[in-house]
Amino acid sequence: MTDAQGINLIVKATDFAARKHHAQRRKNMEQTPYINHPIGVAQILSSEGGITDPIVLAAAYLHDTVEDTDTAMEDIEKEFGTEVRNVVAEVTDDKTLTKAERKAMQVKKAPGKSKEAKLVKLADKLYNLRDLERATPVGWDDERKREYFLWSREVVAGCSGTNGALEAALDDIIKRNL
Numbered sequence: 362m363t364d365a366q367g368i369n370l371i372v373k374a375t376d377f378a379a380r381k382h383h384a385q386r387r388k389n390m391e392q393t394p395y396i397n398h399p400i401g402v403a404q405i406l407s408s409e410g411g412i413t414d415p416i417v418l419a420a421a422y423l424h425d426t427v428e429d430t431d432t433a434m435e436d437i438e439k440e441f442g443t444e445v446r447n448v449v450a451e452v453t454d455d456k457t458l459t460k461a462e463r464k465a466m467q468v469k470k471a472p473g474k475s476k477e478a479k480l481v482k483l484a485d486k487l488y489n490l491r492d493l494e495r496a497t498p499v500g501w502d503d504e505r506k507r508e509y510f511l512w513s514r515e516v517v518a519g520c521s522g523t524n525g526a527l528e529a530a531l532d533d534i535i536k537r538n539l
C-alpha cells in the first residue's frame with residue numbers, strides 16, 4: 362500500500378465511522394458523542410503505541426461499527442478490504458451471546474488473536490479504563506467499575522507481548538484502580 366492509499370483508507374474509515382455512530386452517545390453524564398471513542402482509540406494507537414499501519418488505524422475507527430450500528434461485516438469488506446474486515450471481525454463481540462458469555466469469550470479468545478486485533482483491543486481497553494477513571498457512567502456504582510477493571514485485566518493479560526507502551530499504561534491504570 363502506498364502512503365497515499367494508507368491515508369485515504371484512514372480518512373475514509375473516520376468518515377464511515379462518524380456517519381454510522383452519528384446518533385449514538387457515550388454513557389457519561391454529558392452524553393459525549395460516541396464517535397469520540399473510536400477516534401480516541403485510533404489516537405492512542407498512533408500517539409502512544411507508535412502504530413503507523415493504516416490497516417490497524419482504520420480498524421480502530423471501525424471497531425464498534427458492526428457491534429453497535431447497522432453495519433454488516435460485508436460492508437466493511439466491500440469498503441475497506443479483507444485485511445481491515447478481518448481485524449474488525451476479531452474485535453467484534455457476538456451479540457447473539459449473553460453479556461456474560463461475551464465477556465468470557467473476550468478473555469478466552471484474546472491470546473489467539475492477531476497482533477493487529479490485540480493492538481486495537483489494548484487501545485480500546487485503555488480508552489475505556491481512562492474514561493471510567495475520569496467519570497462514572499450513568500447507572501454504574503463502584504462495584505461495577507471494579508468488575509470492569511478486573512475483567513479488563515484478564516483481557517489485557519491475554520494480549521500481552523504486543524506493545525510495550527500500551528501495556529505499561531494499562532498496567533499503571535489497572536494498578537491504580539484495583
Ligand SMILES: Nc1nc2c(ncn2[C@@H]2O[C@H](COP(=O)(O)OP(=O)(O)O)[C@@H](OP(=O)(O)OP(=O)(O)O)[C@H]2O)c(=O)[nH]1
Binds near residue numbers: 460490
Ligand atoms: N467507560 C465507559 N464506557 C462506556 C461509556 N459509554 C459507553 N461505554 C461502553 O460501555 C462498554 C462497557 O460497558 P459494559 O457494561 O461492560 O458492557 P455493555 O455496553 O455491553 O453493557 C464498553 O463497550 P465496548 O467498547 O464494546 O467494550 P467492551 O465491552 O468490549 O469493553 C464501552 O465502550 C462511558 O461513558 N464510559
